[in-house]
Amino acid sequence: MVTPLNQDLSLDCKGLERLMAHLIEGGVHGIFILGTTGEAPNLPYAVRSELIERSCKLAGSRVPIIVGITDTSYQDALRMAARSYECGAVAVVAAPPYYFQVGQADLLRYFKQLAMDSPLPLFLYNAPLNTRLWIDVSTVIEAAAVHNIVGLKDSGLNMGYFHTVRESVRSRPDFSLLVGPDDLLAEAVLLGAHGGMAGGSNVNPRLFVDLYEAAAVGDANRVATLHQRAIQFDNAVYRSAEDANNPLRGLKAALSIMGICGTAMTPPLRPISTTERDTIAEYLRGVESISAAYPNK
């Protein structure tokens, strides 16, 4: 989930309400807050803490909340895990700390300690584009043997890695494998992932829920159709923004066009310009999956 922000970078509480309602109506099976798409590393702890509390309250018992606690500061990661537990979240997610590079042995030691200290079950998060550090297959295998480590979110973009992990943890069927980017959801679920966290579902939750469900039952034809729609959607929302490195800009532009929240972003991410916003609006009008889902926008 993106983090709706006011111009002064405080939490946009009204926007949060609208966004969560939109997601839950769209059929999502859970909500992951404070991930990369949520701009977590750029948010002060007060904003993170408020978001955890409000999201859990708004979700109630309708959908589970999972919280990203990735941090360079170990104590603060734990503090956010404790906060998540108090507020009723069901799990936390942590990528490798992202300033110093360490070896896999140190990384495993880190995750084991975090799992031991965390009051909530822990998902590992392979996010090498942001952390530069891969969680090696051998590290996942050893981590999967730890009681409180319950799954892996893989945003590595390399399906060969994903398939090898999948095969390696087959003996622990309760270890959840989730996939990161929108455009790999279809194939990941068809070939054994338990789900995905697709950034595009902020804008178009129904499309990605449908895609997941078609893949989960092995309906290859429907998957192919919905996957094509997802790729078109991504091309419109992510790539029409000028800076391909910041897909978040497209998401916030689309949500703003839909009246859900504003386009404010944390520095150094650049807020969308009026021209870009218009281009995206134009694109969105032409994309069937959006216009079908939101005929009145």
Add this chain to the structure above:
Amino acid sequence: MVTPLNQDLSLDCKGLERLMAHLIEGGVHGIFILGTTGEAPNLPYAVRSELIERSCKLAGSRVPIIVGITDTSYQDALRMAARSYECGAVAVVAAPPYYFQVGQADLLRYFKQLAMDSPLPLFLYNAPLNTRLWIDVSTVIEAAAVHNIVGLKDSGLNMGYFHTVRESVRSRPDFSLLVGPDDLLAEAVLLGAHGGMAGGSNVNPRLFVDLYEAAAVGDANRVATLHQRAIQFDNAVYRSAEDANNPLRGLKAALSIMGICGTAMTPPLRPISTTERDTIAEYLRGVESISAAYPNK
């Protein structure tokens, strides 16, 4: 196809015969020689030329031969294309020249010139792991408009790139999209690839032919089963060799265990040791897809 070599690095003609027979019996729809798996850049031109001639003769009209002509020397790439044409190959494949880095405009100019000068249709080959140079989506789109450029082999390992290319050339249905690594064949074909060139089919052609065919008709359950078998196969054949960077070593070891050809490799690739060979033999015995296909080995 791997290139069977004698200890003195000359072409192993008997091995070539056995390997081609094995592939054709295994049901492959075509044979790609002188690719990365064929050690092409490490082979003197005399060996390449002999391989083109003999492969075309041995294949006859049973399966088409496609020839890799990737080269740092433009004149020599063309010379190999001419040789392929004379011998009856149906197409050539070229990755970006792999010593100097150039921009996409220069790369496009290069491929256009090559397509114009080549007597055979040209497939582009995206092989960034070996060439460091991605063929950008925009370059593929422009290349797809050139008459003699007929497809792309993608070994980039990034399915997001593949899906975007797939979507971008949808308007040119005769532009073939082929995928490189074994472990991405299933999902690529399920989601729109026209085929693949799986290195593992040197050892186990039936498995990959079956996988392709299940994916081509959208039989998701059968794909999932065969895909799992392919991953197990890859783990056995590629990863049991000590040096993960050289999957070829595992292939040649397996082919040698099967009595098809020897383990000689071009420097600096290191021939397999007796210990490694035994480990791979042990692995292969435990892999259902191999023992089923080759009950007597």
Add this chain to the structure above:
Amino acid sequence: MVTPLNQDLSLDCKGLERLMAHLIEGGVHGIFILGTTGEAPNLPYAVRSELIERSCKLAGSRVPIIVGITDTSYQDALRMAARSYECGAVAVVAAPPYYFQVGQADLLRYFKQLAMDSPLPLFLYNAPLNTRLWIDVSTVIEAAAVHNIVGLKDSGLNMGYFHTVRESVRSRPDFSLLVGPDDLLAEAVLLGAHGGMAGGSNVNPRLFVDLYEAAAVGDANRVATLHQRAIQFDNAVYRSAEDANNPLRGLKAALSIMGICGTAMTPPLRPISTTERDTIAEYLRGVESISAAYPNK
């Protein structure tokens, strides 16, 4: 400067006193706290804030204090800049935010805003090994035109980049160029740098002060001798620790052997083992520059 920590990761105030005395006696011309060597991104803000206050107090008017404020959270970077100003530091240093990748235009916008909002002069910090993001030469040129941006610390390890920057800002002689790693100090100062921030001076400040001074007056023979000693020193202190990626481990081990502070490090950085400590002690005994400087240790 490394950050002396207690086992519970609180600030080791006694160690800080000893370390600062050691540095000032060693002749350093200034002290840079909360940089990479200071483990800044891994420290909670309370520890950072206490370190700023105590360092400034301990330094008094003897040497200037420069404070690293690199952060993924813009508001917190500013908060630390304000704290530095209140406590009497003379400048702040900021590398690009290190989770999201942005383009150079966004990066320049970020630094300009930071310089405008900061109560203290700002040094840019090119630290691509930790942030993955180079500050391009053109960005440095534009930044150098901003009033409150007063210099660049370059830890890019590429002296070609450094020389091009040096040449590009020749017209602004008050723009300070400082170089990061110990082993490039000699050549950088010989060829136009204004100084350096050498991590090794935590252990052996006199060596690096002498090296700087020889280079600043162009005494090539003395530079060559001291440079060789610095390389030997680095090989001993940094490379004898098992994990070459974490030079900090060697520094803290050496400081602990010298009785200055302990070896506690922030996760995921691994504290030094007894065996490693012994190896480093052995090395240090054999290194002339250390044994000469600290005959009684």
Add this chain to the structure above:
Amino acid sequence: MVTPLNQDLSLDCKGLERLMAHLIEGGVHGIFILGTTGEAPNLPYAVRSELIERSCKLAGSRVPIIVGITDTSYQDALRMAARSYECGAVAVVAAPPYYFQVGQADLLRYFKQLAMDSPLPLFLYNAPLNTRLWIDVSTVIEAAAVHNIVGLKDSGLNMGYFHTVRESVRSRPDFSLLVGPDDLLAEAVLLGAHGGMAGGSNVNPRLFVDLYEAAAVGDANRVATLHQRAIQFDNAVYRSAEDANNPLRGLKAALSIMGICGTAMTPPLRPISTTERDTIAEYLRGVESISAAYPNK
């Protein structure tokens, strides 16, 4: 040395004569042909062979010729080494084969075999920008113990690596350390390199010879002045061409402006445009070191 070519990519023999005369008059201590700057990997063997023969004949006993034999094909590398020996060259230079990635153990094995099979002494060539493969310090140390391996040319751009290598082979004083890029020549020689192969000396040999000589005798002030001139020169010749990735384009443009040889380049390197040529001519006129050296151009 760049390779002068005719429009049809055959060797420009008149251009070669003029270029070699220019270099020898400029005072160079030796000539390195068929390196990266010589476009070696893109040249057919017939052209390489002719260049070796003619260069050796033209040089006679005035300056030694060193020949690049880097190749993906081992047999052809040896063939070019034999040719170099027959024609009277004094040494050969080989970078790691540049298509397949191998581990350091395999790389060392490769260089040892090549040294044993080569009739001429062998220099290793660390060229990771083109080969992606670093020659690790430990590999250099082991290679330096081999009789026929006589030195290292380092174009890695990382002076920290260079200094560590320098320190590691101090016990073998006859092992030559040469540095690649123009802009690192000054500091490398000041701190212990035995020489350099500066691409810019094709255009301005006197500048780089003077720079080397000032550094070799430790004249820091003169080095600083000449180094600044070299950086200005590089900025003019290399960076004024549109494509920064291909510094060769600038060199050939400058040589063409000076009437020495033409601008023809091997694909995919793009020949210089008229506009670019004019820009470079303009730059060159403003660069003191060129106009001083060539007042009539």
